[in-house]
Amino acid sequence: MTVLDTRTEVLSTRYQQAVADYWNKEKDPVNLRLGEVTGTFHHHYGIGDVDPSVFEGPEDTRDERIIREMHRLETAQADFLLDQLGDIGPEDRILDAGSGRGGTSFLANLRFGCHVDGISISEKQVRFANDQARQRGVADKVDFHFRNMLDNGFPAATVRAAWNNESTMYVDLFKLFEEHARVLKPGGRYVTITGCYNDVHGRQPSRAVSQIDAHYICDIHPRSDYFAAMSANNLVPISVVDLTAATIPYWELRAESSVATGIEQAFLTAYKEGSFHYLMIAADKV
Ligand code: GPP
Ligand code: MG
Secondary structure, eight states: HHHHHHHHHOOOSHHHHEEEHHHOOOOHHHHHHHHHEEEEOOOSOOOOOOOGGGGSGGGHHHHHHHHHHHHHHHHHHHHHHHHHTTTOOOOOOOEEEOOOTSSHHHHHHHHOOOOOEEEEEEEHHHHHHHHHHHHTTHHHHHHEEEEEEBOOOOOOOOOEEEEEOOOOOGGHHHHHHHHHHHEEEEEEEEEEEEEOOOOOSSSSHHHHHHHHHHHHTTOOOOHHHHHHHHTTTEEEEEEEEHHHHHHHHHHHHTTTTTTTOOOOHHHHHHHHSSSEEEEEEEEEOO
């Protein structure tokens, strides 16, 4: 099969190709410089309070301290997601849908010692993450694939836990949860951390949420869609945590950092006006 055939097979619409192009080109310091702090590259935001000592000390290393702190808060977010996965043993297989440069997958393998499969529609991210797996000496346990999360190719009922760490806003949730429900074992756990818009604010996204959509070419879902799509696919929520207040300090720090990308004020406006939440939802497959 040629590379072109593979690409057409994985990316079934022009929209998906455009999203893949975005992530194939992306090399923002906000992701690469933070990743270089510990060698674990994240594609999600942070949670928790900012340590005020980053604002003290010599001026010439202030930026470096802020970068380290942002990375610490992003790692705390991934740790919080992994806390929700339940009992995972070394023999289990778990699935990272929308795995980016691999950060959450590597932390999962470190914590549980189990096999982790990551999938991404960006060939470049898959290559980067597989290079990382080799450098870390875990290529036999952590494996990244150029695949579509709506058609992930794994056998039915083989996965103990699956998650989306800020990647559900690119896909139809009903199709996504149907595919997760197919591969999860009975009693398996699904977890997402996501930005979703507040149904109480109105039936359409706010201006600030629309700006976030335009920035990442994504389509942020209303909160209600998550529960409707889970319910339609035998995924029963067990825990919901509103992380909005916990992520605001990260965005305030990011807004004044040297690696701000220009989307910071839209996130701060959306969170503070209540049109948008940062939510963790965990569900069991029944
Ligand atoms: C990935 O993080 C971000 C997204 C997939 C965008 C949508 C997320 C929402 C919660 C709405 P990233 O670390 O690649 O983004 P950035 O480059 O801005 O840090
Ligand atoms: Mg980032």
